[in-house]
Amino acid sequence: MSSIKRIVLTGGGSGGHVFPLIAVAEELRRQCDNVEYLYIGTSSQMGEIAQQAMANVNIPTKNIQAGKMRRYFSFEYILDFFRMPIGIIQSLWHLLVFMPDAVFSKGGYAAVPVVIAARIYRIRVLTHDSDAVPGWSNRIGGKLSYYVAVSYVESKRYFLAEKTLLTGNPIRTAMTQGDRERGYQRWGFSESKPIIFVFGGSQGARIINDAVLRILPELSKVAQILHVTGKDHHENALHLAAEYGFKSGRHRYVAAPFLDREEMADAYAISDVIMSRAGANSITEIAANQKVAILVPLANSANNHQHMNAYEVARMGGAMVLEETNLGSNLLLEKIMELLHSKELREKLQENIKSFYHPEAAQKIAAGIIKMIEEK
Numbered sequence: 001m002s003s004i005k006r007i008v009l010t011g012g013g014s015g016g017h018v019f020p021l022i023a024v025a026e027e028l029r030r031q032c033d034n035v036e037y038l039y040i041g042t043s044s045q046m047g048e049i050a051q052q053a054m055a056n057v058n059i060p061t062k063n064i065q066a067g068k069m070r071r072y073f074s075f076e077y078i079l080d081f082f083r084m085p086i087g088i089i090q091s092l093w094h095l096l097v098f099m100p101d102a103v104f105s106k107g108g109y110a111a112v113p114v115v116i117a118a119r120i121y122r123i124r125v126l127t128h129d130s131d132a133v134p135g136w137s138n139r140i141g142g143k144l145s146y147y148v149a150v151s152y153v154e155s156k157r158y159f160l161a162e163k164t165l166l167t168g169n170p171i172r173t174a175m176t177q178g179d180r181e182r183g184y185q186r187w188g189f190s191e192s193k194p195i196i197f198v199f200g201g202s203q204g205a206r207i208i209n210d211a212v213l214r215i216l217p218e219l220s221k222v223a224q225i226l227h228v229t230g231k232d233h234h235e236n237a238l239h240l241a242a243e244y245g246f247k248s249g250r251h252r253y254v255a256a257p258f259l260d261r262e263e264m265a266d267a268y269a270i271s272d273v274i275m276s277r278a279g280a281n282s283i284t285e286i287a288a289n290q291k292v293a294i295l296v297p298l299a300n301s302a303n304n305h306q307h308m309n310a311y312e313v314a315r316m317g318g319a320m321v322l323e324e325t326n327l328g329s330n331l332l333l334e335k336i337m338e339l340l341h342s343k344e345l346r347e348k349l350q351e352n353i354k355s356f357y358h359p360e361a362a363q364k365i366a367a368g369i370i371k372m373i374e375e376k
Contacts, residue, residue, distance in 0.1 A: 005034065005035075005036065005100075005101050006035075006036045006037070006038070006098055006099065006100040006101055007025075007028070007035060007036070007037055007038075007100055007101060007102050007103070007104060007369065008037075008038050008039075008040055008094075008095065008098065008100040008102070008103045008104070008114065008118070008123075009021045009025060009037055009038070009039045009040070009054075009059065009103075009104050009106075010039070010040045010041065010103060010104070010105050010106070010110065010111040010114040010115070011041070011105055011106030011107055011108045011110060011111045012041035012042050012050060012066075012108045012109070012110030012111065017106040017107060017108045017110075017111075018041075018049065018050045018053055018054075018106075019053065019171070019172060019281060020106055020128065020130065020169060020170045020171065020281065020362075021039070021104065021106050022053060022054070022057055022059075022172065023170040023171055023172045023173075023361075023362045024104060024128075024170050024362050024365045024366055024369075025037055025057065025059065025104075026057065026172070026173075026362070027170070027362040027363055027365075027366040028366045028369065028370075031366055031370070032370075037059040037060070038059070038060055038061075038062060038094070038098045038100070039054045039059050039060070039061045039062070040061070040062050040063075040064060040091060040094055040110075040114050041061065041062075041063060041064075041110045042063055042064060042065070042066050042109075042110040043063045062094050064086075064087040064090040064091055064094070064110070064113055064114070065082075065083040065084075065086040065087040065090060065113075066083055066084065066087045066109050066110045066112060066113055084112070084113060087112075087113030087114075088113040088116050088117055090113070091113045091114045091116070091117035091118075092117045092120065092121070095114075095117050095118060095121055095123065096121075100118075100123060101123075101373050102123065102124050102125070102126065102369055102372055102373050103115065103118045103123055103124070103125040103126070104125075104126050104128070104365070104369055105125055105126070105127045105128070105138075105141050105145070106127075106128055106130075107127065107128070107129060107130075107134075107135060107137045107138040107141060108135075108137055109137050111127075111137055111141060112137050112140055112141065115127070115140070115141045115144050115145070116144065118144075119144045124145075124146040124372045124373070124376070125141070125144060125145040125146055126145060126146060126147045126148070126149065126365065126368050126369050126372055127141040127142050127145040127147075127148050127149070128148075128149040128150075128151075128167070128170075128365060129142070129148065129149070129150050129151065129155055130151045130169045130279075130280030130281070130284075131151070131152065131155065131280050131305040131308065131309055132152040132154050132155055132305065132308040132309050132312045133154070133155060133158075133304070133305055133308045134150075134155050134158050134159075135305060139158060142158065142159045142160075145163070146163065146372050147163050147164075147165065147368050147372055148160075148163055148164045148165070149164075149165050149166075149167040149364070149365050149368060150164060150165070150166055150167070151166075151167070151168050151169040151280055151284075151358075151361075152166075152309075152312060153166060154312065165364065165368065167358060167360075167361045167364040167365055167368075168284070168356075168357065168358020168360075168361035168364075169280050169281065169283075169284040169358070169361055170361040170362035170365055171281065171284050171285055171288060171361075171362075172261065174261050174262070174265055175261070175264065175265050175268065175285045175288060175289070176265070176268075176288045176289060177265055178262075178264075178265035178266040178267070178268050178269030178270070178289075179265075179266055179269060180266075180269045180270050182266055183266035183267065183269050183270035184270060186263065186266060187226055187254045187270075188249065188254070189224045189226075189252075189254075189270065190224075193222065193223055193224050193252065194222075194223045194224070194272035194273065194340055195223065195224045195225075195226060195270050195271050195272050195273075196219065196223045196224070196225045196226070196271070196272070196273050196274075196275065196336065197226045197228075197267050197268070197270075197271035197273070197274045197275070198212050198225065198226070198227045198228065198274075198275045198276075199227075199228035199259075199267075199274075199275075199276055199277075199282075200228070200229075200230055200233075200276075200277055200296075201230075201276075201277040201279055201282065201298070205230065205233075205277060205296075205298070206230075206233045206236065207296075207324050207327065208275065208277075208296055208327070209227070209229050209230075209233055209236070209237045209240075210240065211327035211328075211329070211332055212225070212227060212275065212332075213237065213240045213241055213244060213246075214244075214329045215329050215332055215333045215336075216241065216244050216246055216253060217244055217245070217246075218333055219333065219336065220246070220251055220252045220253055222337070222340060223252070223272075223273075223336075223340065224252040224253075224254075225252060225253045225254070226254050226256075226267055226270075226271070227253065227254065227255045227256070228255075228256050228257075228258060228259055228267075229255055229256070229257055230257065230258065231257045231258055234255065234256075234257035237255055238255060241253065241255060264285075268285065268286075268289040268291060269289070271291055272291075272292065272340070272346075273291075273292050273293070273294070273336060273339050273340065274286055274291050274292065274293045274294070275293070275294045275296065275336075276293060276294075276295060276296070277295070277296060277297065277298055277306060278295040278296070278297040278298070278306040278307070278309045278310035278313075278321075279298075279306060279309070280305075280309060283295070283309055283310075283313060283319075283356055284356060284357055286319075286353065287318070287353045287354060287355075287356040287357035288357040288359070290350045290351075290353065290354055291350070291353075292319075292339055292346045292349045292350060293318075293319040293320070293349070293353070294319065294320045294321075294322055294335060294336070294339070295309075295310040295313065295314070295319050295320070295321050295322070296310075296321075296322050296323070296324060296327065297309070297310040297311075297321070297323065297324075298324075299323070299324045299325075313353065313356060316352055316353075316355060316356075317348060317349070317352040318349060318352040318353035318354075318355070318356060319349060319353060320335055320339070320349075322335065
């Protein structure tokens with residue numbers, strides 16, 4: 001694959017954009033010896049996390065301006081009007097200096113200026129969409145892309161059939177390589193009681209934190225709880241837990257602000273029931289580990305994509321779904337108890353969610369990038 005020289009990675013706004021980029025980049029490195037990467041994103045939202053994640057795999061980064069499509073009124077719209085053209089100019093400069101052979105876009109508003117700049121330079125783009133219904137950025141990006149890869153069959157209808165391929169969502173292979181014994185030792189858990197793993201996505205979710213903490217006195221009688229609160233919500237979660245008489249590391253309850261890659265894999269390995277947001281990455285990682293899940297879609301997610309993702313999984317019998325408005329103590333505790341007490345239901349959910357994991361997703365996308373370059 002000597003023809004492959006340089007590839008730009010772009011996408012941003014959440015961990016769901018960043019980590020699949022890395023999964024595909026790592027796969028391309030396995031297939032090719034001479035690949036160089038540049039990640040182009042924004043400094044806002046996931047900027048610091050994205051830069052650190054890229055640094056961990058030796059991928060340099062550049063930041064641009066990008067206008068965000070908001071679902072609410074904000075004076076930021078005025079600034080966004082200028083951010084988009086500025087971002088395109090910045091992208092034109094970064095692409096000119098780096099001169100990539102291809103661009104791999106994961107979408108998000110940060111990717112739009114890069115994809116437009118690539119089209120101006122006639123650099124071929126492969127766009128990947130993770131959700132059941134693509135967002136506005138990928139609908140734009142898909143029209144400007146040479147190939148489009150999708151994770152859900154339903155989303156194929158939004159793109160030209162001749163350039164669209166169902167690949168599934170790429171995840172880091174490390175997410176399926178957790179160690180149960182290491183996980184028990186890491187958090188001081190035992191095999192005597194089931195483990196509930198609660199997390200609210202890459203930045204946490206206060207509404208999920210509060211709901212779980214409200215039922216902690218009852219839940220801790222029958223299970224152990226690993227609770228990832230998110231950095232911004234950690235202190236509040238610890239304070240609320242203390243009000244209920246719980247301290248992290250005691251009473252079968254452990255709270256952490258975030259987990260690194262190895263810790264996350266171990267958490268999947270030891271968990272019996274997972275309570276999670278319905279981002280594409282989270283669903284794929286749950287499916288890859290064949291875990292029982294309660295999905296809580298983010299109410300104001302872009303294009304309602306978490307809601308669509310969650311109910312597509314539920315339609316296939318792969319998970320339970322609870323809306324944020326239904327996170328009352330009685331109903332949440334009832335659903336968790338139902339899962340803990342019914343082996344038949346757990347086995348059904350574990351079997352059905354497997355279809356949402358495509359282990360060769362990264363390989364297929366990497367092959368698409370290679371083919372795209374070779375067809376020049």
